Amino acid sequence: MRxxxxxxxxAAVFIATPVLAQQQGHAGHGDHxxxxxxxxxxxxxxxVVTVPADGAMLNGSPQRFSATFPQPMTLRSVTITPQGxxxxxxxxxxxxxxxxxxxxxxxxxxxxYTLNWTAQGxxxxxxxxxxxxxxx
Numbered sequence: 373m374r375x376x377x378x379x380x381x382x383a384a385v386f387i388a389t390p391v392l393a394q395q396q397g398h399a400g401h402g403d404h405x406x407x408x409x410x411x412x413x414x415x416x417x418x419x420v421v422t423v424p425a426d427g428a429m430l431n432g433s434p435q436r437f438s439a440t441f442p443q444p445m446t447l448r449s450v451t452i453t454p455q456g457x458x459x460x461x462x463x464x465x466x467x468x469x470x471x472x473x474x475x476x477x478x479x480x481x482x483x484x485y486t487l488n489w490t491a492q493g494x495x496x497x498x499x500x501x502x503x504x505x506x507x508x
Contacts, residue, residue, distance in 0.1 A: 423438045423439075430506065446491060447475060483506070
């Protein structure tokens, strides 16, 4: 009997965890009148932090994409793909390598987006990433 009670308690924790994570991910979801939030993601295993964050729900079009790296990098490309539509290439200007890189984004309509970026280190090695976000 004790084993079944313990198993039920453990199962309840695992079932509730995705719900709690989903609720936390929707913080501010109901606040449609405010400006877009600069939601930064927690560092990925590679140590990269992006704005907007992967999974962000924004109350308006983000003005910029930025990435913070553990070592200096040069941003090479940024492509935004609206769900079900053609990709948009964001302009990336030449700049010296830096731990934080960014570029302006075009105005985005409400919808779901995937932003793919490529950066290059001083050693010539490319680093790629993808950020999925929603604009309300």
